[in-house]
Amino acid sequence: xxxSTKCSVxxxxxxxxxxxxxxxKVTSDLLSLSTGSNPVTIRNIIxxxxxxxxxxxxxxxxxxxxxxxxxxxxxxxxCKAIEPDFSSKLIGVHSLPSPLCPVGKNIHNVLDxxxxxxxTDLCESLKSITLENIISDYHYIQHKTDLN
Amino acid sequence: xxxSTKCSVxxxxxxxxxxxxxxxKVTSDLLSLSTGSNPVTIRNIIxxxxxxxxxxxxxxxxxxxxxxxxxxxxxxxxCKAIEPDFSSKLIGVHSLPSPLCPVGKNIHNVLDxxxxxxxTDLCESLKSITLENIISDYHYIQHKTDLN
DNA sequence: AATGGTGTAACTCTAAAAATTACAGGAGGG
DNA sequence: CCCTCCTGTAATTTTTAGAGTTACACCATT
Numbered sequence: 001x002x003x004s005t006k007c008s009v010x011x012x013x014x015x016x017x018x019x020x021x022x023x024x025k026v027t028s029d030l031l032s033l034s035t036g037s038n039p040v041t042i043r044n045i046i047x048x049x050x051x052x053x054x055x056x057x058x059x060x061x062x063x064x065x066x067x068x069x070x071x072x073x074x075x076x077x078x079c080k081a082i083e084p085d086f087s088s089k090l091i092g093v094h095s096l097p098s099p100l101c102p103v104g105k106n107i108h109n110v111l112d113x114x115x116x117x118x119x120t121d122l123c124e125s126l127k128s129i130t131l132e133n134i135i136s137d138y139h140y141i142q143h144k145t146d147l148n
Numbered sequence: 149x150x151x152s153t154k155c156s157v158x159x160x161x162x163x164x165x166x167x168x169x170x171x172x173k174v175t176s177d178l179l180s181l182s183t184g185s186n187p188v189t190i191r192n193i194i195x196x197x198x199x200x201x202x203x204x205x206x207x208x209x210x211x212x213x214x215x216x217x218x219x220x221x222x223x224x225x226x227c228k229a230i231e232p233d234f235s236s237k238l239i240g241v242h243s244l245p246s247p248l249c250p251v252g253k254n255i256h257n258v259l260d261x262x263x264x265x266x267x268t269d270l271c272e273s274l275k276s277i278t279l280e281n282i283i284s285d286y287h288y289i290q291h292k293t294d295l296n
Numbered sequence: 297a298a299t300g301g302t303g304t305a306a307c308t309c310t311a312a313a314a315a316t317t318a319c320a321g322g323a324g325g326g
Numbered sequence: 327c328c329c330t331c332c333t334g335t336a337a338t339t340t341t342t343a344g345a346g347t348t349a350c351a352c353c354a355t356t
Binding site for chain 4: 152154186188206207208209
């Protein structure tokens, strides 16, 4: 899956931390249960988010808390924290075109022109969505679900 | 690699067909040599492009030719032809969140709100680039290379 | 009818992603 | 002060999606 599902797991974790972080200690085991991912995977994700400054993790005793306002956490920032070169992984050029063919020799440079634009556009798109938007969606959906 | 490299191979093939299609019979073996991909992979790609109407393939005797003006062939159209649901594969949600957790129960719907926008943005971005642009890049780069 | 193509299905191989195992090290409670 | 619960990270295994391979029916042209 693309823009690896890690990113979705990260958002899941952040929502969880925002909603429950003040009431209980949010550990990797807890997040592992909620997301259905492995605790080590969670720890790696959490670790990346921590290094970017999005969250803090209490050392030794454990527990994660948000470290900055929701509006400052964009999807771009999350993706970047987790997978620094995610945008170059979005679209790939086949690796072994023939250097003997005029097309094969140049295809890499040719595609890079267009692909660079697509990558930039994607980043802009990701920057336009913040955790604030997502949490507001969450509250809206949760409320709607409760009514049924 | 994402927006699978098939898409790059497809563009490679289309450039090749445009440049040499009138001079020689472009077969899957020839394209296989130029792209460095397997002939069957090429045939599958060519077959998808054909079904979309982008190219024609002479049955029996072989050989592919472009079927519509370069300006009408967008990257979006190519991606769509090759991988009809490429945009939903761009970003994935982790598959097994816990239904017992309020976050886990709703995460799928929540993320879909934002992800849908990102997918739409990506499609727009892909629609803005045509084979005409790419071939013009190709000629420019080829010319620059020849000078050295 | 021989040659050289395409179209596709079925299977195998490969490499990237995720899970698992393992363990060193910190904080806080009893 | 040591025991428990947690994190951080390395190393290994498992899983899975993607690409390659094999195989063969079918078609046009010579």
